[in-house]
Amino acid sequence: MYDVCIIGAGVTGCAIARELSRYRASVCVVERCEDVCCGTSKANSAIVHAGYDAANGSLMARLNVKGNAMMGALAQELDFPFLRNGSLVTCLREADIPGLEALLDRGRKNGVTGLRILSREEAHAVEPNLSDAVAAALYAPSGGIVCPFLLTIALAENAAVNGVTFRFDTNVKEIRRENGQYILETGQGQIKSRLVVNAAGVYADVFHNMVSEDKIHITPRRGEYCLLDRSAGGHVRHTIFTLPTERGKGVLVTPTVHGNLLTGPTATDITDREGTDTTRAGLDEVMEKAAQAVRDIPFRETITSFSGLRAHEDGHDFIIGEPADAPGFFDAAGIESPGLTAAPAIGVMVADLLRDRLRLQKNDSFRARRKGILRPADLCVEDRNELIRKHPAYGTIVCRCESVTEGEIIDAIRRPVGARSLDGVKRRTRAGMGRCQSDFCSPRVMEILARELGIPMEAVTKCGGASRVVGKRMEKGGQEGTAS
Amino acid sequence: MKAYDYDIVVIGGGPAGLAAAVAARDAGAGDILILERDREPGGILNQCIHNGFGLHTFREELTGPEYAARFIAMVRERHITCLTETMVTDIDRDKTVTAVNRTQGVFRIRACAVVLAMGCRERARGALHIPGYRPAGIFSAGTAQRLVNMEGYLPGREVVILGSGDIGLIMARRMTLEGAKVKVVAELLPYSGGLKRNIVQCLDDFGIPLKLSHTVVAIRGRERVEGVTLAQVDAAGKPVPGTEEDYACDTLLLSVGLIPENELTRGMGVEMDAVTAGPAVNESLETNLPGVFACGNVLHVHDLVDYVSEEAACAGRNAAIFAEKRRIGEIADSGPQGVASGCEPETVLVPGPGVRYTVPQRIRTERMGERLTVRFRAGAVYRDAYIGVYCNEERVIHRRKPVIAPGEMETIILEKRLLTAYSNLQQITITIEEA
Structure with missing residues (x-):
């Protein structure tokens, strides 16, 4: 019996686990895959957003700005790569400049500092590879880039060192409340917990709807990306967006913290929660749209393409907290962009809720610092x-x-x-x-x-489950031989 | 103190590096060091256990490891040092080589001459934008070859191969002999990029279909490959809707092109050829940095190892000559300011119509031997066509060939007396002319 069971070892679940490990509690993270960071957290734009996008007054806006502010100190504490390279939201027509101004205004109301609009000349001066069409840009100096894998892994390692248990290859099939506690039926047996945290990404609605009549609905919104070799990494210094639409922030072009160049994502609503395949149309769209704001992108240098699923909730805001009819069940649902940025703030928010509910005491042996892999x-x-x-x-x-x-x-x-x-x-x-x-x-x-x-x-597997890489060589006649 | 630690440092102990070292020693070079990143010298030959190597060099048919063993023995007989499991991480313009291994740590070597022989790698799926999932079971043909032939594992049982380059063809046969079912080899282009003999011996003899003008348009399976979809492509390489065909398989091998591994070369600031993706060189196979030579697949991708050995021997001999000239002071001992190529009159070799590139890219006629081998590749398949060579505007060679294909490297010999007959030879153009 755990005090808290967190479903999902993505960046949200791991951030909550790490914050919770500041308190004396028995905490378990259950993850269906063989590792942390296997879902939405591993396939996204790796951007630390400034916070001008989300609607004024939304939870998304508040946690975005807070998470952005936390990222620098957290990167120091947990030793993961983070760079505040600044973002540019470009517009391609003079007529769209009011759109940038609206974004600037929204950002200021959200508490984003340092925002200003760059003229055509200023924009091209700071970013020489912008396309000629770029008429102006909103500059957000607090925008940054992070390694989403190493952020998630750092949070998980630190949580584990501070006492959190991780259970991998454990697929939660059913959740029910019995005698004031939750019982999770998994592929690896039963798990009992006083409280449950739902950080299940594109599956968060499934778990929420198992315990609450106040239904939520998540649409997997697929985003496809092309990743270019480090030889192309210097093509832009800032993260280059185009003016957002109702479908999201559009296709961006950004350096990564490891020196590659990343372009994407598309935004396609699908029904398959495992639909992380790329499509020819999607990759073509990435290449076409990326070229609108940035010229001469050397797509010949593409080393891989991938797609990720955003957990888009119908209300388009983070859903964090306890449904009225499911006491002890805490959602961290609808965590789509800027979820990666917000993760540290979501961690604190959810851990505070759980602490107050369980009246948790401080963990005096909590160690906040973690060293990454020596390079x-x-x-x-x-x-x-x-x-x-x-x-x-x-x-x-x-x-x-x-x-x-x-x-x-x-x-x-x-x-x-x-x-x-x-x-x-x-x-x-x-x-x-x-x-x-x-x-x-x-x-x-x-x-x-x-x-x-x-x-x-x-x-040995590529990514757990049935993803074995090699088999034994066969004897004559196609029979699998013994180690020959 | 000596100005440098070795007369010649050879980067890479594959077929090119070994042959270069042997030839350099035979041309009189003193201290020669080979740096090899793998566990043993021999390079990619070690995993090429099929035969067909050495017909030109040794007049017999050897397997890859046998061919490599001949050169490894020659290196040993000549007491040339070869450090294995040693990775070169950097080469300065003044030819200081930085390397790392587990016994010496990070160390620096000052070389009088450097021979670049790092070979090539296979193009990955990403460069082709092949859509689909990213499960286990997608291998480059070369990795699959290594797993089967050197490590003793089977990459899969039901196989589709994309790309009909030589490695893809060889692996179609190899996987079949290992008991796997190779269902089809698909090729994006309307012709195979492999040697004719490999199509016959590796596909036809085993009844494996080759689908030209086809590509993979989807990969299924989230954990392990479960199948792929092939479609026909139009002249522009775009899939034609309605031609999709599903193949159930657990493995997709990719043999979709080789890329010279020139990260170190670029790091030195060596001038590159955009078509070969290798350095641009002169008749001595010397780059624009004096004393830096290149040979083998790092220079341009070859199809026959015999030609690699021949080319590498040329680079090795010239590196030895360079080191000797520097030793006797004929070349100033001042790093890259030696005899810069470009200071002497140069004739540019131009790939004309039908020709994708030439190696070398320029010739100092004064310095060439009596006969110079120029290698090049055609851009398409030609039948009953002529190879034409023009000195300035004048055609000097017109040679008929029944078949010219991009998959087979062509050579032409230029004789010194032919070139020196011109007092002002600006350029030599090589063309393919249809009858």
């Missing part, structure tokens, strides 16, 4: 060589594109809430994230995973 490439030569002398694995480069050493991969697997799949290693270390897309390093990473986890190569 030898960041060290001076002397320190790097000292490290290699002590741990020779830091002298073997496994991923040549991103210069990731065996030492980093071992660290990623051994640390709390460690990697258990190729994608888990990739998200933590960037091995396989580069221009060859794991072509060269995947056999080596699989070997390290097999060795560290004590499993055969055939059991």
